[in-house]
Amino acid sequence: MIELYHFWDSPCCFKVRLVLAEKGLGWAERYIATHRFEHFQAGYGDLNRHHRVPTLVHDGKPVIQSSDIALYLDDTFPDPRLQPDDPGARAVMREWIAEEGEYLFPLVVTLSFNLMMKLRSEGFGMDRLREWASRHPDQDRAQNYLRRVSGPPDRDAVDAASSRFAWHMTHLEETLRSGGGPWICGGAYSLADIAVAPILDRVEHLDLETLWDDLPAVRAWYRRMKERPAFRRSMPPPEYRMWGPRKPVPARRVDPDTAGNTFPAA
Numbered sequence: 617m618i619e620l621y622h623f624w625d626s627p628c629c630f631k632v633r634l635v636l637a638e639k640g641l642g643w644a645e646r647y648i649a650t651h652r653f654e655h656f657q658a659g660y661g662d663l664n665r666h667h668r669v670p671t672l673v674h675d676g677k678p679v680i681q682s683s684d685i686a687l688y689l690d691d692t693f694p695d696p697r698l699q700p701d702d703p704g705a706r707a708v709m710r711e712w713i714a715e716e717g718e719y720l721f722p723l724v725v726t727l728s729f730n731l732m733m734k735l736r737s738e739g740f741g742m743d744r745l746r747e748w749a750s751r752h753p754d755q756d757r758a759q760n761y762l763r764r765v766s767g768p769p770d771r772d773a774v775d776a777a778s779s780r781f782a783w784h785m786t787h788l789e790e791t792l793r794s795g796g797g798p799w800i801c802g803g804a805y806s807l808a809d810i811a812v813a814p815i816l817d818r819v820e821h822l823d824l825e826t827l828w829d830d831l832p833a834v835r836a837w838y839r840r841m842k843e844r845p846a847f848r849r850s851m852p853p854p855e856y857r858m859w860g861p862r863k864p865v866p867a868r869r870v871d872p873d874t875a876g877n878t879f880p881a882a
């Protein structure tokens with residue numbers, strides 16, 4: 617049995633859902649509403665000592681770290697194979713999996729805190745966020761979170777992260793061109809595509825897709841990704857998308873008890 621502890625609007629969780637969908641694997645949903653700090657509920661730390669999502673539990677055994685989960689799934693359920701056979705192509709795959717984890721994801725966290733998570737203070741209200749945070753067993757992380765969701769967006773940080781993100785996209789363009797496409801590893805659709813595309817999905821919902829406007833190979837690749845049925849099945853459903861530039865906070869304060877785990881639209 618496959619269980620997935622996940623948050624819908626999380627690029628790391630999207631990556632794992634996409635691997636599962638490409639392989640046609642069923643999974644039991646264990647939804648963790650991270651905005652309500654459910655990743656700190658009793659017992660979850662036994663599965664994931666970092667109290668982060670995603671966590672995959674396969675036949676009772678937890679696997680953590682989204683890219684490691686992706687590799688684990690590909691090794692365990694090799695049909696269809698999502699790693700190329702050619703050693704050069706495998707090196708490119710590993711390079712882009714690392715690029716996502718070490719560079720793209722941290723940039724997206726900065727952008728998301730400024731342009732999305734801060735809207736929670738409007739939608740749910742700071743009092744409710746403080747109340748959730750007070751139950752957080754790791755008060756360093758809770759206070760750091762409250763600091764980051766308070767106050768106006770840090771425009772300098774957004775600009776700096778955007779221009780660094782654009783720099784990484786120029787290298788993705790080069791990789792797609794030099795490998796001949798249509799995928800990051802050339803002809804082989806792989807875990808590299810699966811690692812990077814959910815990041816572009818987030819950046820698109822931050823209304824920053826202009827960051828690859830001048831990069832035709834990246835644009836065409838991302839369009840191809842979005843056409844994949846597995847991608848469409850794995851992406852965050854609209855109601856679970858966090859508030860952001862493309863999904864304004866409702867005019868009336870949201871009651872988190874009735875809103876449940878979703879981010880209702882206006």
Ligand SMILES: N[C@@H](CCC(=O)N[C@@H](CS)C(=O)NCC(=O)O)C(=O)O
Pocket residue numbers: 623626627628629650655667668669670680681682683717
């Ligand atoms: N390297 C980890 C990163 C996991 C991670 O940071 N997950 C985010 C969601 S994308 C999370 O759990 N955030 C909640 C928190 O940090 O409190 C992975 O790839 O799985």
